[in-house]
Amino acid sequence: MKAAIFFERDGVLNLTRTQGNTQVIPTTMEQFQINPEAVTALGELKQAGFLLIATTNQPGISRGCLSRRELDWMHAALRRKLPLDDIFVCSHDDGDRCTCRKPGSGLFIEAAFKWHLDLERSFVVSDKWQDAHAARQVGATSLLLKSPWNGRGHYDFMAESLGDIVQKIHQLSSASCLLMHQV
Numbered sequence: 001m002k003a004a005i006f007f008e009r010d011g012v013l014n015l016t017r018t019q020g021n022t023q024v025i026p027t028t029m030e031q032f033q034i035n036p037e038a039v040t041a042l043g044e045l046k047q048a049g050f051l052l053i054a055t056t057n058q059p060g061i062s063r064g065c066l067s068r069r070e071l072d073w074m075h076a077a078l079r080r081k082l083p084l085d086d087i088f089v090c091s092h093d094d095g096d097r098c099t100c101r102k103p104g105s106g107l108f109i110e111a112a113f114k115w116h117l118d119l120e121r122s123f124v125v126s127d128k129w130q131d132a133h134a135a136r137q138v139g140a141t142s143l144l145l146k147s148p149w150n151g152r153g154h155y156d157f158m159a160e161s162l163g164d165i166v167q168k169i170h171q172l173s174s175a176s177c178l179l180m181h182q183v
Contacts, residue, residue, distance in 0.1 A: 001116055001117060001118035001121075002051055002115060002116060002117055002118065003050070003051070003117065003118055003121035003122045003123075003173075004050070004051040004052070004053050004085075004111065004115060004117050004122045004123075005045060005050050005051070005052055005053070005122065005123045005124075005125060005169065006053050006054075006055050006107075006108060006111070006122065006123065006124045006125065006131075006135075006140070007038075007042070007052065007053070007054050007055070007084075007125045007126070008054075008055060008056065008124075008125065008126035008127065008128060008131050009054050009055070009056035009078070009087075010023065010025045010026075010056060011023060011126075011127040011128065011145070011147060011149070012035065012038065012125060012126060012127055012145060012162070013034065013035055013038045013042075013054055013078060013082065014026065014032055014033060014034050014035055014038075014074070014078070015033045015034075015035050018148075021148065023148075023149055025058075025060070026074065027060055027065055027066045027070065028070055029070060029073045029074060029077070032073075032074045032077060034077065034078065034081050034082070035162075037161065037162045037163065038082060038162060039081055039082060040162075040163070041162040041163060041165065041166045042082045042083055042084070043082075043083060044166055045166060045169065046083035048170065048173075050169075051085050051115060051117070052082070052083060052084050052085050053084065053085055053086045053087070053088065053111050053115070054075075054078065054082075054084050054086070054087040054088070055087075055088045055089075055102070055107045055108070055111070055131070056087070056088075056089055056090070057090050057092075057101055057102050057130070058071060058089050058090065058091050059090075059091070059092060059093045059094065059101075061091035062091055062092055062093040062096065063093060071089070075087050075089075085115070086111065086114070086115070088100075088107040088110060088111055089107075090102070090106070090107060102128075102130040102131055102133070102134045103129070103130040103131075103133035103134050103137075104134060104137075105134045105137040105138045107134070108122075108124075108134060108135070108137075108138045108140065109138065112138075119138040119139055119140050120138075120139035120140065122138075122140045122141070123135075123140060123141045123142075123143060123169055123172075124140050124141070124142045124143070125143050125144075125145070125162075125165055126142070126143075126144060126145070127144060127145040127146075127147035127149055127150065128144075128147070128149045128150070128151070129144075129149065129150055129151025129152070129153045129155070130151075131144075132144055132150075132151075132153060132154060132155040132156075133153055133154070135156075136154050141156045141157070141172065142154075142155045142156045142157070143155075143156065143157045143158075143159060143165045143168060143169070144157070144158050144159070145159060145160075145161070145162065145165065146158055146159065146160055
C-alpha cells in the first residue's frame with residue numbers, strides 16, 4: 001500500500017483573502033490565485049516520489065454561490081500548475097451532515113480506497129483545524145501551516161511555511177524508512 005500527502009486547497013494550494021475574522025475563498029476564476037510557494041513545494045515532493053492529493057470542502061456549490069463550472073476551471077488550473085494526482089471535493093453544506101465534509105474523514109477514506117493508500121503512513125497539510133481532526137481520525141500525520149484558522153484541537157506539527165512542511169515530511173519519511181529497515 002502507498003502513502004500520500006493530502007493538501008487542503010484553500011489557504012494552502014491557492015491564496016485566499018480575509019474579511020474581518022473570516023477566510024474568503026474564491027468563487028470565480030478571476031479571484032482564483034495559485035500559491036506560488038505550493039508550486040515549488042509540490043514539485044519537490046512529487047520529484048521525491050510522493051502521491052499528491054488535494055482535498056477541499058466547497059459548500060458554495062450547495063449554497064448556490066459557486067458554480068460547478070467555475071470549480072472545474074479552478075481545479076483544471078491547479079492541475080496545470082501543480083503535480084497533483086487527484087482532487088477530492090465535498091460540495092455539501094454544514095447542515096447536510098455528510099461524512100465527506102471535513103472534519104469528517106470521508107474524503108481521505110474515499111482516496112484510500114481509490115488509490116490503495118495506507119493512511120497511517122500518509123500526511124495531511126492544511127491551515128485549518130478541520131483537516132487536522134480528520135487526519136487524526138484515520139491515523140495520518142497532520143502538518144498545519146500557522147494561520148488564524150488552526151483552532152485549538154490536536155495536530156502533529158505546526159510550521160511557518162510550506163518549505164518547512166516539505167522539510168518535515170522528508171525528515172519523517174526518512175525516519176520511517178529507517179525504522180522499517182531495522183525491523
